[in-house]
Amino acid sequence: MNFEEDHRVIALGAHPDDIELGCGGFLSKLKSKKAETWYVAMSKCNNQFSEDEKDTLVKEQACAAEVLGLQNCTIHDFPNKELPEYRREIMDIFNELQGKLNPTIVLIPHIKDPHQDHSTVGYCAIRTFRSGETILQYEILRHGSATFTPNLYINITDFIDTKIKAIQCYASQKVKRKFFDEDSYRALARTRGTQCGYEYAEGFEIYRMYW
């Protein structure tokens, strides 16, 4: 893939933080190569927060987007953990994005991710984007995510600190999930880098690629 081309990249996630965790380094790198990017997540996860804490993730995502230099961010309001019930609506959203933005690269959660929201977004994307887009599945490190086998590595050595800084915007998740810290995500990037000869890397599984 030639990153010097004028890429139009859509990153799709179920929840705010999926995209930062899975491909925050790559997105930051693409921005540095003057790619146009769009960030679209499906749930604000407000059903997981009290009324007082409403839109916590929306605010944390805005912080992360600023760190990564991302504009064009949209977070829809489907309920967390219930995305399989909304496949039709999600595909309608993706269809509209496809028609309007005509992307060259689409970044998605793995279609076999054990979280039902993640796999739903992945499957809806591969059903919708069928017009010559390269589709890459990103890795979301969490409990039970042990089966990811990358076949594409992106060197993010120059972007790992930015990625970690973006992840740190999600203070609410650090409280809820023990593994949600710098050590985990830096170690994963170092591991993926070690597997391919870079210092730090993000791994992807190619669903479909156009060179």
Ligand SMILES: [Zn+2]
């Ligand atoms: Zn998620």
